[in-house]
Amino acid sequence: MALDGLSLSTLLIELNNKLTGGRIDKIFQPDKYTLLLWVRQTNENLRLLISVNPKHPRIHLTEASLENPATPPAFCMLLRKHLEGGRIANINQHSLDRIALISIDFRGEDGTITTKDLTVELMGKHSNIILTQNNIILDAIKRIGANLSRSRQVLPRMEYTFPPGQMRLNLLTAPISDFFNAITTLETLLVTKAMIQVGIGIGPITAKEILWRAGLPSDIATHSLDNADILALNEATKSIITYIKSGESLPTVMTGLENELAGIASFPLEHLASKYTAHNFSTMSQAVEFTDSLSGKKQLPEQTILSKLVIEENNRLQRKKLILVQELADAANADFFRECGDILMANLYNLPQDQDTVTLENLYSHSLEGNNIIINFDTRLSPLENAQSYYTKYNKLKRAKESLDGQLRQCIEEIAYLESITVSLEHATNSSELGDIREELISTGYLKRTIKRRMPIPPSSPLTAVTPDGLTILIGKNNRQNDIVTFKQAQHNDIWFHTKDIPGSHVILRSGSQHPSLQSIEAAAHLAAYYSKASQSSNVPVDYTQRRYVKKPSGAKPGFVIYDHQNTIYITPDERIVASLVKK
Template identity: 25%
Template sequence: MIKSYFFLNRQILELKEILLNKKVLSVFTQEKDKLVIEFEENDQLYLEYCVNHSLPYIHLKDFYIRAKKNSLELFEFLKGNIITNVLIAESDRVVAITFNDTTTIFFTIRGKYTNVYLKHFDEFLSFKKIAPEDLKTIETDLTSNRFICEFNVPDFSVEDNQYAVEKLKVKYPFIGKEIFNYAGIINASTLTEAIIKVITIIKNNNPVVVSNYKSYEVNLVFKGLPIELNDLIINEFKNLNDAIGFYFKEIFHLSSIKEIRDKILKHIDKELRRITNKQNNLLTIIEMGDKESEYKKIAELLLINNNNLKSGMDSVTLKDIYENEKLITIKLEPKLSPKENINKYFQKAKESKIQFQKATELIKTITDEKNRLSELKNKAITAASLKELSQIAKQLKIKMKTEKNIPESIADKFKQYIIDGKYKVFVGKDSKSNDLLTLKFAKQNDYWFHARAVPGSHVLLSVENSKEPIPKSVLKKVASLAAFHSKAKTAGVVPVSYTLKKFVVKRKGMEPGKVALLREDTLLVTPEIPAGAEFIES
């Protein structure tokens, strides 16, 4: 629903309350398809546009890390400008933000033409490059649109009430497929009444993020819309911006779960195939029984009739003195001598006895292992967290992803958490472990945390992609972990220092676990294992 016209309509009303009169500090891009506007704000404020046509969005963030390289400043004429309004086209998925110098930024969701466009006096510019002739057509279209700043509930006519779906789609294309789908299953006397009901829910109700941990699907909808509740986890939010932030975190979280689960299930299926083959072989041996006496009898008959045997014979027929001198035909190996053929059957008798004994002993072990794997497979299928899957992987001795160029044995020396299903956190266990974490394990752009003025663990937030900003909410959660793993864990509020690892140094003569900070910031947090933090057994 994130691409729905009415979703955008609700969003512009929420954004307007926050963005009105905000002054632009900079406009930049450092990731493909993403444009960011930074505002002059004490608490930091960034408006991120994503113009990837498969999942376009607008999201307001309170934290962003500017890359030192690969960050490109754009549209410098916007610097210092103040937002005067946030609007939406009356009948199109176009969001417009206007500024005090009459510049307008348009965010459009239009398939391959999904983009950010700017009208600056006589200039018309685009964020993603497009053909000049297309740009001119889009300029004419956007600038001729009528824009509004209220919630747009369609005013259906009496005639509309008689229309079927296809005719309404043609007359009101901006309503969108999703709204029609919901209208088709909502209780109402007419289709137009059902559409109004759906739109009213979007206008008034809290957004919810609906996650299915079996199908790995995540949807952002609104409380009150008809949804199937089977196998769903629902998180409700008071505003769209928070819901959007969680929505993308949950997409990443579920993709991580899918990746680990698929790896576990692939491993288990491979082992089950191997064990099933082994189990079938053992059952065949047991079913055939112990052939020792049969092979031993043949060997003794050959030995008694040794004088009748010659090299090159492929079989021999003898009287079975053990079975009333009944004739018996025995297969021989032509390339072997009579003595070698006799020894071969004595050896087969010995091997058959050992093989049967081993098969009888192994069948229970193999069956137990098969049952254990089947049980772990069921647990992996139903597991709803990375912690559960990590524990299963550990039981199976499957090596999961570890930090690049860092021996796995080093990572195992720390307590480990994962936050919001994505961010890896490592916690020192003692002074030596703290030094190892900070001086050997940490990378230069990782975040380092420690409770101020009290003994405690060094805590590290691993940054795998330095171009991707770490949300402030995540920093606060890591700071809470640092406070929790300190002597101040019983205090109400604890100041926690944090900085990039490159600003943490150990000077000559410092005791184990002691370091100095060249630069630091401080967060005031409650000591706790916060919501969204999962402990991973090392």
């Protein structure tokens, strides 16, 4: 549950007051969603956390220390290059929307000031962090291409545009009467939905609070409002807007009996007071950070251990991949080293001994006018030894190319395999599923079996769902289950689903001999998209084909298959749809 625009405005005022003028000393990226900026102020050092985790996007000050990967992600390196050493000029909000604008100034040697902007869009699964200069995108933590959004791309060198939907009324600047005049024109909507549709910065929590303060039920529709109701809504809205405009705040978090998050705002949430417990804080940062301890599924201890192992192994493979790519690029250029050796041999008695480079005629240039070449020269070696070192490197690279091709291919396959393990860990919900993953990591050599045997844990079972037409769907939540549903439980005529080129679950639609309806196909595809690495993305491509066209290559790792005769459907996963299918 994220802050709406009204409460975010209070938080950004706090951040602007605390951080303006501060120098950005260090930047870290603990995971693919999170940034941590260390900001030095005159009398204190502060840490600004920015997360675009789709399930809990947020921005706030923190005192937490987060573990960082051994190799910083590319976006982190870019931010360090562009932002470290700069001073925060201001932190503002775009039109009361869930968008924070952080401007960072750099003073040149001649006194001129250059400004770069870090734009933080806190919008659920569409959340993003974007670095711009002069409104041109330098990069983003999540690049959005035309394949993901036709209306708005976020890519380097493109002009930055704000997300659509900016024409709504800003309650901090527009008359409240205009707000409710617009609401009453939407006759078929609930008042809460109409308020969100008309007013920018209003979320469900604020809309329900306004209705409660006005003495109206939360399910009242716009066509049921009379003049007295509208007057009451005006007064209730004015009480919240006046409170925020005055600079006052009472950061409030409401929790239930099981400590679940029920609501967060910068003002008291009176409509929740009778059923939930109120937690008040002195700053919005403290309130938002507190919600993080309540939000989302908590990892089991085994889950944390296995996740750390997979992350470390993936980091090692990513480093290995970079080295192999460079070595392969060198190997592809092997002839250059042979040519350098030949040119040195042709000039053996004319080479200086005290220069680390030599400029010689390029014997291999096809230019009629001739062409010189600059060759690196090791002054510790004789001219002949220099030539021989180039020949040695040529022969080594020539022999290595075939080996490097195979090593790089294997490295890429291992990275893809570990990504499938990561997806399995994210969706694991019990010890049996984690036991399956542990056994798989042992069997594939990533984990050693401990000498002391644990109590045996029964293997987990694939997840089952039912389509609106009554057909059964089987979902493999890890690679062991994937192999079971595909090759042991599915019949040849059943329909097999998997996200296209994205790690995820094998999903089987038990259609038998009948041709399933489009509704059933969409339901199964929805589950395949949700139980994949792309569960928080939009327009996820899902391939589907008859089970007969799915094969497992000899010696392939668990969960790996090849297939053909497929069709592709695009799905935007929705947790509510998944819940309705699994509960049937």
